[in-house]
Each structure stands twice: as structure tokens, then as C-alpha cells.
Amino acid sequence: MNRKGTLNALAALGQETRLDVFRLLVRAGPEGIPAGEIATRLDTIQNTMSAHLKVLAHAGLIRPERDGRTVRYVADMTGLRDLLAYLMEDCCNGAPELCRPVINAVTCDC
Template sequence: MESQDTIAVLAALAQPTRLETFRLLVRHEPQGLPAGELARLIDVPQNTMSAHLATLSRAGLIEGERHSRSIIYRAQLDTLRDMVLFLLKDCCGGNAELCAPLIAELTPCCAPQPTGTA
């Protein structure tokens, strides 16, 4: 990811409704949510939600897919990953031990959950 792309992503997220929308879509991966449901859950008018979804889409943070009469939106986790990696690329001047606490904080949310054995 380049600097300009990172700026576009951060700018798209620098608004409360768009940030909340993106976080909601991340929580609903991989199935996504229809635009109307997003508007209802966040309690904004549908035309306002459409404008926010367009901004997030232009930044590459979400993608919509038409299903019959609805558009299902999904978070583009690759874009999120690329942005975080860009921001951390030169983390701590190459001193991995300084970045260890940050990596440890990220790991629990993203680690595969063990499956129970019978």
C-alpha cells in the first residue's frame, strides 16, 4: 500500500458513522450485511448510509455485491491488513521486541479458535 492509499483509507474511517459501519461489517464477516440493515443498526437514514458506503467503497474498505434486490456489503480485510502493515512496516526501527506488545494485542482477536474434541 502506498502513502496516498493509506491516507484515503484513514480519511474514510475518520468519521464516526463510517468507522462504526466498517467495524460492524468486520464483525459480520464473512456473510456481510445488506445496506438497509446497516442503516437500521446504526440508526441513520438510508440515503445517508448510501453516501457513507460510497466513501468506504472508494477507499477500498468495503465491497457491495448485488443479491436480488439487495446489496450485501462486506469488509475488505485485505485493505485493512495492507494499511496496518504499511503503518507498521518500519515498526520500532527493526527492534522486534519493541513491537511484540502490539503484535500480542492483535493476536487474540485474529487467532483461530480451537475446536472441541469429543
């Protein structure tokens, strides 16, 4: 990820509803959640949710997947990994052992 992409991702996550959507989709895992259900769970109007989903997808943090007539959204873990990698690119001035606790905290067995 480059600087512009990082700024887009951070801006997308810098809004309360979009942050809630992203965290919800991370918890949901690879099966994702249909767009309408996301709006219902977060008590948001579907038109508004559609705009939030578009911003997150444009930032590379989520992706839509068609499931018949339904569109499910899934957290894009590659986008998240790229964001974290950019943010930590020069971590600890060449002493990676200092970054190990952060890396362990964001590493999962998923």
C-alpha cells in the first residue's frame, strides 16, 4: 500500500459507522454478512449503509461478493495487512524484536 492508499483507508475508518462495519465484518470472518443485515445490525438506514460500504470497498478494506441475488460483504484481510505493513514499515528503526508484541497482537489463526 502506498501513502495515498493508506490515507484513504484511515479516512474510511475515521468515521464511526464505517469503523463499526469494518469491525463487524472482521468478526464475521470469510463468510461475510449481507448488506441489508449489516444495516440492520448497526441500526442504520440502508441507503446510508450503502454509501459507507462503498467508501470502505474503495479504500480496499472490504469487498462485495455476490451470493445469488444477495451481496455479501467480507473484510479484505489483504487490504488490512497492507495497511498495517505500511504503518509499520520502518518499525523500531531496525529492531524488529521491539515490534513483536504488536505483530503477535494482530496475528490470528484465521
